[in-house]
Amino acid sequence: xxxxxxxxxxxxxxxxxxxxxxxxxxxxxxxxxxxxxxxxxxxxxxxxxxxxxxxxxxxxxxxxxxxxxxxxxxxxxxxxxxxxxxxxxxxxxxxxxxxxxxxxxxxxxxxxxxxxxxxxxxxxxxxxxxxxxxxxxxxxxxxxxxxxxxxxxxxxxxxxxxxxxxxxxxxxxxxxxxxxxxxxxxxxxxxxxxxxxxxxxxxxxxxxxxxxxxxxxxxxxxxxxxxxxxxxxxxxxxxxxxxxxxxxxx
Amino acid sequence: xxxxxxxxxxxxxxxxxxxxxxxxxxxxxxxxxxxxxxxxxxxxxxxxxxxxxxxxxxxxxxxxxxxx
Ligand code: SF4
Ligand code: SF4
Ligand code: SF4
Numbered sequence: 606x607x608x609x610x611x612x613x614x615x616x617x618x619x620x621x622x623x624x625x626x627x628x629x630x631x632x633x634x635x636x637x638x639x640x641x642x643x644x645x646x647x648x649x650x651x652x653x654x655x656x657x658x659x660x661x662x663x664x665x666x667x668x669x670x671x672x673x674x675x676x677x678x679x680x681x682x683x684x685x686x687x688x689x690x691x692x693x694x695x696x697x698x699x700x701x702x703x704x705x706x707x708x709x710x711x712x713x714x715x716x717x718x719x720x721x722x723x724x725x726x727x728x729x730x731x732x733x734x735x736x737x738x739x740x741x742x743x744x745x746x747x748x749x750x751x752x753x754x755x756x757x758x759x760x761x762x763x764x765x766x767x768x769x770x771x772x773x774x775x776x777x778x779x780x781x782x783x784x785x786x787x788x789x790x791x792x793x794x795x796x797x798x799x800x801x802x803x804x805x806x807x808x809x810x811x812x813x814x815x816x817x818x819x820x821x822x823x824x825x826x827x828x829x830x831x832x833x834x835x836x837x838x839x840x841x842x843x844x845x846x847x848x849x850x851x852x853x854x855x
Numbered sequence: 856x857x858x859x860x861x862x863x864x865x866x867x868x869x870x871x872x873x874x875x876x877x878x879x880x881x882x883x884x885x886x887x888x889x890x891x892x893x894x895x896x897x898x899x900x901x902x903x904x905x906x907x908x909x910x911x912x913x914x915x916x917x918x919x920x921x922x923x
Contacts, residue, residue: 606856608920609906610921826871
């Protein structure tokens with residue numbers, strides 16, 4: 606018998622620190638498979654966020670640089686401009702990308718920087734203690750919205766993929782869910798496409814992934830997977846929102 | 856013929872693999888592993904595993920390897 610499914614070479618054998626059932630591990634694997642597929646591991650640098658994925662340098666077999674909270678798109682811009690031969694990806698959570706780093710992500714996308722951004726949206730701040738994020742759903746209880754997110758005081762949850770798709774500078778924008786095997790395989794395809802865009806100098810690529818945070822949702826892994834389908838997908842629809850066929854100006 | 860190998864001490868007992876196996880071949884043990892989690896094992900005495908990889912696709916800790 607031959608192995609038909611193994612861990613990608615882009616990841617090492619360390620035990621990940623993520624909570625049981627957390628979606629980060631699956632997203633790490635999909636990114637690792639893309640690096641293997643395009644054979645770009647030796648010229649890839651990742652940019653880690655502040656958040657639960659802050660320790661991702663422990664898991665990837667490529668260089669990872671740590672950016673201040675929310676700033677991975679700015680750090681990625683600097684690296685890609687000084688070393689256009691490298692493949693640069695930013696990996697960010699929703700507190701990092703959609704709140705603290707909103708200016709950085711919008712402007713990097715609008716400039717059409719030739720980098721890839723992997724956006725892990727679990728509708729809550731993870732590592733910092735389960736606070737409300739810009740993506741927290743209406744009515745969702747968090748440590749800073751104990752009675753549920755309130756429209757009148759907190760506004761609507763923000764849809765990053767749709768927003769970035771409206772910017773002329775973006776080349777590829779998609780959202781997928783890490784819940785069922787079928788959705789995970791769709792997410793895999795989009796992550797591959799996002800890296801392919803960068804390899805072909807096609808400009809800014811962005812993949813948002815709806816993932817579980819069983820710990821801060823106060824749910825079991827099973828219940829969390831169900832919540833993605835029942836609550837997250839109805840508000841954050843899945844699909845490819847934008848895909849340019851030719852690069853604008855690179 | 857197909858089978859899977861689960862790295863016992865990496866498993867966190869989230870049971871997501873248990874839920875997706877079409878034949879219910881993965882079971883959670885009462886015992887705990889090095890990390891303190893109730894790990895899962897393959898129980899496939901009749902060789903029903905098809906190597907479909909669904910369990911490995913959903914495993915967040917990448918501790919399932921599939922052979923065919
Ligand atoms: S706090 Fe949430 S996002 Fe962070 S590792 Fe745990 S489950 Fe994952
Ligand atoms: S490969 Fe498929 S059949 Fe075999 S244990 Fe995994 S899910 Fe079940
Ligand atoms: S999905 Fe992975 S971590 Fe979760 S119970 Fe199965 S083997 Fe263990």
